[in-house]
Amino acid sequence: MARAAVAYVCEACGAVHKKWAGQCSACNAWNSIREETAALSAAAPAGKALGAKRGRRVPLGSLAGSEAPPPRAFSGMGELDRVLGGGLVPGSAVLVGGDPGIGKSTLLLQAVARFAASGLPAIYVSGEEAPAQVRMRAARLGLVDSPVRLAAETNLRDILTTLEAEKPGLVVIDSIQTMWADHVDAAPGSVAQLRAAAHELTAFAKRRGPAVILVGHVTKEGQIAGPRVIEHMVDTVLYFEGERGHQFRILRAVKNRFGPAGEIGVFEMTGEGLSEVGNPSALFLGEQGEGAVPGAAVFAGIEGTRPLLAEVQALVARSALGTPRRAVLGLDGARVAMVLAVLEARSGLSFTGHDIYLNLAGGLRVSEPAADMAAAAALCSALTGKPLPPRAAFFGEISLSGAIRPVPQEEIRLREAEKLGFQVAYAPSRVKQTAESGISVRRIADLPDLIDTLFEGIPA
Numbered sequence: 001m002a003r004a005a006v007a008y009v010c011e012a013c014g015a016v017h018k019k020w021a022g023q024c025s026a027c028n029a030w031n032s033i034r035e036e037t038a039a040l041s042a043a044a045p046a047g048k049a050l051g052a053k054r055g056r057r058v059p060l061g062s063l064a065g066s067e068a069p070p071p072r073a074f075s076g077m078g079e080l081d082r083v084l085g086g087g088l089v090p091g092s093a094v095l096v097g098g099d100p101g102i103g104k105s106t107l108l109l110q111a112v113a114r115f116a117a118s119g120l121p122a123i124y125v126s127g128e129e130a131p132a133q134v135r136m137r138a139a140r141l142g143l144v145d146s147p148v149r150l151a152a153e154t155n156l157r158d159i160l161t162t163l164e165a166e167k168p169g170l171v172v173i174d175s176i177q178t179m180w181a182d183h184v185d186a187a188p189g190s191v192a193q194l195r196a197a198a199h200e201l202t203a204f205a206k207r208r209g210p211a212v213i214l215v216g217h218v219t220k221e222g223q224i225a226g227p228r229v230i231e232h233m234v235d236t237v238l239y240f241e242g243e244r245g246h247q248f249r250i251l252r253a254v255k256n257r258f259g260p261a262g263e264i265g266v267f268e269m270t271g272e273g274l275s276e277v278g279n280p281s282a283l284f285l286g287e288q289g290e291g292a293v294p295g296a297a298v299f300a301g302i303e304g305t306r307p308l309l310a311e312v313q314a315l316v317a318r319s320a321l322g323t324p325r326r327a328v329l330g331l332d333g334a335r336v337a338m339v340l341a342v343l344e345a346r347s348g349l350s351f352t353g354h355d356i357y358l359n360l361a362g363g364l365r366v367s368e369p370a371a372d373m374a375a376a377a378a379l380c381s382a383l384t385g386k387p388l389p390p391r392a393a394f395f396g397e398i399s400l401s402g403a404i405r406p407v408p409q410e411e412i413r414l415r416e417a418e419k420l421g422f423q424v425a426y427a428p429s430r431v432k433q434t435a436e437s438g439i440s441v442r443r444i445a446d447l448p449d450l451i452d453t454l455f456e457g458i459p460a
Contacts, residue, residue, distance in 0.1 A: 008033050009191045012219075014229045036186050070258065073169070073211070075114040079266060079276045080107075082306075083238060083251050085259015088115065090169065091209045092258065093202040095176075095231060097216040098240030103249055104215055105129075105174055107240065107267070107274050109137060112172050112213075113146035120169040122147075123162075127154040127178030141273040154188065156181040156197050160204055168210050173201060175215040176230070198230045231255065242269075243363040248277060250364065253304065263304030281420055284310040284362040292390065295382030299374035300393040300413040300425065301366055307409075307416035309393065311361040312371065314378035319355040330360025331375060332367050339376050339398055346402030347447045349383060370407035372398035373426065376447065377454065386455055389424060393417040396428045402447040404428045414439055426450065 008017040010033050015026035023030050072087025081087050084094070098104045109124065116122040126134050131152050138144050149166070153159050156179050163171060173179065177189045179197035186192040198214065205212040214234065231237050235257040242249035251265040266280040277283055285298065295314040302308065312331070319325065328336045336358055343349050358375060360366060373396035381388050395413055397405040406428040407413075417425055418439040429443040444450045 007036050009036050010034075011191050012228075014191055014195065034190065036190060036192050073115060073120050074118065075111050076118065077111060077114055077276060078278075080111055080251065083253045083259075083263050083265040084236065085253070085256050085263070088170070088211050089235070089258045090211055091205050092211050092236060093205045093234040094211065094213045094236040094238065095216055095234045096213060096238045096240060097218050099218055102240050102242055103267075103269060103274060104240050106137065106141070107249075107251070108172050108174065108213060108215065109134070109143065109148075110141060110273055112148050112170060113138075113141075113143040115170050116147045121149075121167070122170040122172070123149045123151065123166060123168045124172045124174070125151045125153060125159055126174050127152070128175060154178050154180050156200060160200060163204065163210070164208070167208070170211050170213070171201075171205075172213045173215065175217060176201075177217050194230060198233050202233050241365065246363045248280075248283060248362065249274065260304050264306065264308075281307075281309040281416065284308065284360075284364050285420075292387055294385050294387045295378050297374045297378040297381065297388055298393045298417075298422070299360075299366070299371050300395045300417050301368060301370060302409050302413065303366075307412050308364075309416060309420060309422075310364050310366065312374045312378045313359045313361055314375070314382040315357040316351065316354045316379065316382040317357075319353055321355075324351075324353060325355040325357075327356070328358045330363065330365050331358060331371060335369065335372065336375055338400070339372055340379070342398055342400060342402055343376060343379065343447060347380075347451055349380065349451075351379075351383065354383070368407075369397040369405075370395045370413075372396060373404060373444070373450065376450065377426070380451060380455065384455055388454060391421065391423040392426060393422045393424075394426045396426070396444065398447065404444045404446055404450070406430050414441065426453070 008020050010024040010026060010029060012024060012029040012032040013027035015024055017033060020033055020035065024032055070089045072089055074081055074087045096104055096108065112122045112124050124134065131150055134150055151162065176194060176197055179193065180188040181193060181196040181200065184192050184196045201212050201214065236253065237255040239252045239254055240249060241252060247269050249267045249269060251267065253259065253261050253263045255261055266277040267274040268277050297312045299310050299312050300307070301310060326337070340351055344351060374394035376398060377388055377394050395407060397407055399405050410427060410431045414425055414433065414437060418437065422439060424440045424442060426442045426444055429445045431441060431443060433441050442453060444453065
């Protein structure tokens with residue numbers, strides 16, 4: 001006999017509390033605790049989760065083995081296959097998150113059509129849109145002749161029964177927040193329903209072998225809504241990023257059990273759907289890649305395994321406010337604040353009384369410390385009003401002492417800059433360069449050395 005019990009569950013992290021509170025003590029999120037009803041078994045012994053019954057012994061093995069890599073299905077979309085680690089692995093569970101209207105459904109409809117055209121039986125289950133709406137999108141994208149089977153359903157039991165009978169190779173669930181399991185006494189979209197639906201669909205993928213792609217909503221902070229345990233259940237977590245004012249979108253692998261995390265794929269939003277961007281560096285450099293405008297510096301970065309050049313733009317202006325404004329887009333605001341502090345303390349430059357705006361062109365987001373030198377060069381150029389040398393790229397981490405520290409994969413960064421026609425690279429002093437490299441490397445030891453090299457000393 002089961003009895004109903006009330007639990008208070010945090011929607012952000014899934015922690016269970018005995019009573020309601022305004023802030024979750026596990027993840028410190030505010031107003032995230034919701035009351036839920038759970039069924040507890042009266043037969044469970046008090047103080048013992050599993051009781052006294054003994055289970056079977058689990059066979060143990062060694063780390064040695066010669067298993068072949070898992071087979072993969074290819075969509076033909078190189079950017080998507082790259083982010084997935086080289087293709088879609090059968091039996092894997094993939095979670096895709098992104099802002100509303102960013103293009104998640106468009107991307108997945110194009111992807112499932114490509115997989116189906118390559119011979120992989122595919123089913124698209126929509127819990128948010130009617131079949132007519134999905135067909136209208138397919139007509140706009142030119143996919144009406146694709147062999148994709150479509151369903152509009154939210155009942156998880158009916159969906160799993162259908163999938164068991166149809167035996168597809170790929171299933172897309174759009175979205176996981178709309179799924180409803182009838183054995184869980186909670187509203188759709190709640191923590192209990194999300195956890196149950198994700199568990200059942202992931203278990204189905206492991207048990208029957210199809211790849212399952214789940215679409216997830218995101219919160220206003222940009223994180224996938226629901227408990228973080230969902231991200232631990234699946235094999236791959238992808239974030240679809242981009243600004244609505246820009247035409248391109250970035251698909252980023254945050255977690256991937258079958259490939260490198262941090263890998264990105266770049267797409268361009270057009271009237272006929274999402275198209276792949278073969279050379280994203282040229283897109284992110286924009287028209288100011290020559291560095292003729294003060295405050296523009298080109299950063300040679302690495303996203304996953306891909307080298308990527310992007311333009312860092314800085315604007316320093318006199319402030320009429322008592323507290324000058326600091327606005328940072330695309331870079332880590334904490335690291336930019338540190339770079340400003342080191343510039344003032346170690347180089348003699350003063351940004352006091354100035355508003356500072358720092359932007360990464362094209363809406364790209366970069367978090368690696370190697371962008372420190374490019375940000376420092378752009379800020380110094382904007383403050384002095386002197387443009388940086390043309391066709392120059394920058395990379396290097398700045399320490400609190402003002403020294404320029406080495407960064408990983410320096411040779412790959414140099415090759416990408418050389419391929420795009422850059423003639424000089426400002427890099428850490430210990431950078432290694434091959435003899436056949438056609439790009440000139442200026443080795444920078446610290447921030448004063450950088451300023452002396454670029455501006456012939458600190459302006460008066």
